[in-house]
Amino acid sequence: MADKLLEIKNLSIEYNTEIATVYAVNGMNLSLDHGETLGLVGETGAGKTTTALSIMRLLPEGIGEVTAGSILLDGHDMLKISEEDVRNLRGNTVSMIFQDPMSSLNPVMTVGDQILEVLAIHNENVSKDELNKKVDQMMELVGIPANRKNEYPHEFSGGMKQRIIIAIALACEPKLILADEPTTALDVTIQAQMLGLINDLQKRLNTAMILITHDLGVVAQTCEKVAVMYAGEVIEYGRAEHIFSGKYLHPYTQGLFNAIPKLDEDVKRLETIDGMIPDPTERMEGCRFASRCKYAKERCKNAPDMIEIEEQHYIKCHLFAESKDKNAGRDEKDGR
Template sequence: MLHLHKSGISHAELTAGVENMLEMVGIPASRKSEYPHQFSGGMKQRLVIAIALACEPKLLLADEPTTALDVTIQAQVLDMMNELKEKLDTAMILITHDLGVVAQTCDKVAIMYAGEIIESGTAEDIFNSSFRHPYTDGLFGSIPDLTKNIRRLSPIDGLMPDPTDLPAGCRFHDRCPKCMERCRTVPPPAVKIGGHLIRCHLAEQNAEGGNV
């Protein structure tokens, strides 16, 4: 990575750069010549992050960076990413399905469904709001709550639509428990609710009625 993006770099500078990035993600520089099978899953994830940050990018795209990691290693990787983000002054876009990771890591959140942002705002607004998009509510409803005596989680019924043949109206309407007739034909506008935006006819209706 350094060799490709930093033309004219010497072998000594390249070696020093590799060792510096390894140390930065908590891996001894002495392991720089080892093979992938000699590293654990968590260490491999750290190496990928080190490679991504080697050229000091202004923006880091992290797509499911904690997939297949146990909870302890996941926490370590997230803490490390936050530390490096501050140290290198790098902005980060995190792509994940894990709302726990979102709560721990993100300042602003955009919820996507079928390729469209259906809700966006600060993490605090979305997590604490009294009104959310039905899909967002479904995501929260599928998370186990240790403070409640619930025997079964509440999955979102149905399947994602075919991206090459999206339904008319709201893309979530055929899975939405609050679907109205106009949801089936009219694309919902983005409505401001508190400090965030929701693309939903219910949000529009409630905002007009002063209920939100």
């Protein structure tokens, strides 16, 4: 067993189209321990789904390209191993719960056969009767009667299709689940049930998860660690208690929290973050958030380094680098 289940180092990803080159992920660093849950948050276009697809090696062929960095998954270099080895890892070591159930299921196969297909690929020595029993178990596990396994995707509602996607992803009990907005099509009650189901599996099998979401409430209830992405970069990373305590926060993370409605405040208009996310087709120098940041200064024309401001809490911002330097100077003066 590798020390880290997942290690992403200096990852950069581009989408090359006839119109322009899109710089989707830029020098990303991330790691995940066995059994750990990481919430990956940020607005649309930040590079969250692209990161997950690169781990699965499912970037669009001929368009998506990893231009730098490495992805180590359970000791396997995902960017260097053969396509056959990748297929053996998908579903067994890593599974992905896709955001859109409508396009994730095969319309001409029954839902039971789609779950069975995943199980059969990774359990060649198991009898078909045993595999069919496992299909029934997975259907019941996500709250769908097993007698509906011979029905087709069009016979299910959007929420039930999403449950089938979750059943497929969990069927082989993978070490890592990549959950891309897994509860988008579900109502609040079923959403809680599905997140509870995924959490129960994690505890039972020591399964790790990267939860991609816009819902900070879900992150607070589900995740041990949080990574905030902006314009293809992780700009803040730490344990959930660090991020949600509000003690030290990147200006962008502050903006995300300020935009959340508060039950104890009666306001006519929610706060917003001024401006727009940078054009991903343009290479940027300096801080990517500078054009929207109220603290921006001349120094922000240079790219900030990721610094540790407290144990296991990292922020990529000149504002905190400057504060840390001042505190270090005071400590030296005081003889500490």
